[in-house]
Amino acid sequence: MFGAIGILLTFAMVFGGYTLAGGHMDVILEALPFEIMIIGGAALGSYILSNSGDVLKATLPTMIQAFRGPRWHGQDHEDLLCLMFQLLRLARSNPVELEEHVETPEQSEIFRAYPRILADREAVSIISDTLRSASLNYDDPYQVEEMLSKRITLIKDEQMHVPHALGATADALPALGIVAAVLGVIKTMGSIDQPPEVLGKMIGSALVGTFLGVFLAYGLVAPLAHRLAAVKKHDMSFYDVIKSVLVAGLHHHATNLCVEVGRQSSPEQIRPSFLALENALRELKRAA
Structure with missing residues (x-):
């Protein structure tokens, strides 16, 4: 929602201010299709040239995520801590039964109680692989x-490919705007024998390229790249919580303390309260 508001506000202030200052939109609108073709086409071509197929496939879904916001919310972090509590408690009371849950998480009643977490293959894989390794005595915390x-860093690097690619495109757009402007000047110089009013309009059209390159770079693409980076960073904290709980468990802390360590690792704005988590864990114990 805020992304759409930001875009509308940017367009309203830029073009509204231009119009109120006495500018004529017809000059911009007349040149716009050709400038968009030159600048946008060149930007798209360079984006395809400089990125792998995986990045290209992930670009549109990732851009949509910038408007939807982070994937994980406060309730998801609370659910994760409840899931980790159940698994750690089971690991200490019945390691043999735990193997059934970590070998086939999609069939586990514990994992299936949290479908949003189960749908994230990376999260489930990190939990299952670590608990499986601990059962094989690879338990040095x-x-x-x-x-x-290292594993989470690799995931973070992969998740940041699209924001970095969009940031590089934003850096290139002003230069591509200059390319479009130079082409407009070349076109104008070919009509140097025309009267001043015609030349003025042609020069104005040429300058639309410079304006468009800078506007797209700093008004749209760069803010979008920054927003995507912030969303990805927010979501990656989910894996840091998993790591904190698992490592605390390998240090043989009490299960409740392991979960509290994970709670403290959650971002402050979505961190479950101590009382809410305590009540959720109490319900789990009562159900068991």
Whole structure:
């Protein structure tokens, strides 16, 4: 919602201010299709040239996510902590039964109680692989923490490919605007014998290219790239919570304390309250 408001506000202020200052939109509108073709086409072509197929496939869904906002919310973090509580408690009371849950998470009653988490293959894989490794005596908390940090860093790097690609495109757009403007000047110089009013209109059309390149770069694409980076960073904290709980468990802390460590690792704005999490855990114990 805020993304759409930001775009509308940007357009309203830029073109509204231009019109109120006495500018004529017909000059911009007449040149706009050709400038969009030159600048937008060149930007799209360079984007395709400089990125892999995986990045290209992920671009549109990732851009949509910028308007939808982060995937994970406060309730998801609370559900994650409840899931981790159940798994850690089971790991200590009945390791053999735990194997059934981590080997086939999609058939596990514990995982299936949290469908949003189960739908995230990376989250489920991190949890299952770590608990499976611990059952095989790979339970050095420092080595596991280093392993999880490297794995999560790789995920973060992959998730940041599209924001970085859009940021690079934003950096290129002003230069592409200059290319369009130079082409307009070349066209104007070919009509140097025309009267001043005709030349003035042609020069104005040429300058639309410079304006459009700068406007698209700093008014739309760069803010979109920054928004995407913020959303991805917000969502990646979900994996940091998983790591915190698992490492605390390998240090043999009490299960409740492990979950509290994870709660403290959640971003402040969506961190479940201590009382809300305590009530949720109490309900789980009562159901068990």
